[in-house]
Amino acid sequence: MKRKIGIVTIVILLIIFSFLAFKWIKHRIDYAVTDAVFVKADELSNVGFQKVSGRVIKLYKDLGDKVKKGEVIAELDPTDYALNVQNIKAKIESLEATKEQLKIQLARTSEELNINYSMSELSASEVEKKKQALQKQLAQVQAQLQLAKRDKDRYENLLQQGVIPRRTYEEADTRYKVLKEQEESLKKNLEEIAISHERSLKGINLSRIAFLKEKELQAQIVSIEKEIESLKRQEEIAENDLLNTKLIAPFDGIVAKRYVSVGDVVGPGSPIYALVKPNSMYVEVLLEESKLKGVQKGCIAYVRLDAYPDKIFEGVVEEISPASAATFALVPRDVSAGEFTKVVQRIPVKIRITKGDVSLMRVGMGGEVEIKRVK
Missing domain, CATH: 2.40.30.170 (Efflux pump adaptor protein, beta barrel domain)
Incomplete structure (x- = not known):
């Protein structure tokens, strides 16, 4: 009886083992x-x-x-980066103030130059007109003076011959002297006019030279604007550096x-x-x-x-x-x-x-x- 029980137990164990072995082998084949x-x-x-x-x-x-x-x-x-930003901002503010001063100076200079140039041109034009008028008067006086000199010389010969009275000669001589004085006066006026005209021309030349100063001011303003633009780019970089002193998580x-x-x-x-x-x-x-x-x-x-x-x-x-x-x-x-x-x-x-x-x-x-x- 015991032998039969043992055999049955062994058979059952073999069946269980075979089943588990089959499952294990199948699992290894399937997975x-x-x-x-x-x-x-x-x-x-x-x-x-x-x-x-x-x-x-x-x-x-x-x-x-x-x-x-x-x-x-x-x-x-962030201390060093914040100071760098502050320094750049201070430079920009300083340059902006300088630029505004130059703009004011440029506006004032331009206005003065335009006024001076206009006045110099107007003065030169007026002097030229006066000069031409005096030259015409001088030509007329000199023409009259030539006639008066011929009359004076002729009356002087006639006086010596006793043909005319002295009064007639003296009137011709007086007329000649008056015209001569007018001639001298007109010549002096023309000399003064020439000096004034030369002065006006110098004023025009000085105004033209002064325009170079205006261009220099404009060039300085352009140069400062370029420097400000460069500093603003530096400021942008410096501010980004300051922001980058904080490490930000790129994702959750x-x-x-x-x-x-x-x-x-x-x-x-x-x-x-x-x-x-x-x-x-x-x-x-x-x-x-x-x-x-x-x-x-x-x-x-x-x-x-x-x-x-x-x-x-x-x-x-x-x-x-x-x-x-x-x-x-x-x-x-x-x-x-x-x-x-x-x-x-x-x-x-x-x-x-x-x-x-x-x-x-x-x-x-x-x-x-x-x-x-x-x-």
Whole structure:
């Protein structure tokens, strides 16, 4: 009886073992299973002050903290950058004041030059007209003087001959002397007019020379405007540098690492934080080449992470690398001599999680995956 019970027990155990073995073999045939699993992220970025350097005075986040896009997460000492902005603004204000003074001076100079030039031209024109009038009068007087001289000389001969009375001669002589005095007076007036005309011409020339001063003032204003424009560009750069002393989060994420402490001096581009975007998490599987059969894009995958062995994350195969992981090794194997130990190569497979609490995942976690093969 005992022998029969033992035989029955052995048979039952064999049946159970065979069933479990069949299930295990079928599972291994239907699924590609591996524990070469690593959690990664498409968006894992080192962020830092890109254009400025200085001493870190504030760090608002630490490892594991959540950040919001546009949030200030760190600050550098802004003193030097603020002083630079103030100095540039002061230079611009000073140059603006100088430019306004030059504009006022230019306006006054232009007005004076126009008035002086107009007056000089008017004076020269009037003097020229007076000169022409006096020249005509002089010509008339000189013509009359010639006649008067001939009459005087003729009456003088007649007086000597006793033909005419002395009174007639004296009247001719007086007329000649009056015309002579008029001639002398007109000549003096013409000399004075010539001096006035020369003076007016000099005034015109001086006005023309003064116009050069006006051009110099205009050139100074243009030069100052160019300098102000250059300083405004510098001001824009300086203000951007001042704004860049505050580190802004580029996207919503979680702090994966903090590289510096308050008081550290950092340069442009030095990493301050490593930020990871939670919804960019994925699972990378280094699948043995011998298990690649039947694994295609779109295959369902089940992931168990070592940190949460009781939770199953469901996903789909998103990408399968066209090259093995060893292809990109820093020191690739040298097989040119034909001496090497055969090693099973692993192909990177990217799995995007579609079901499960992705917020539990952390970059670098390991686990196990089962990928359902396509038959």
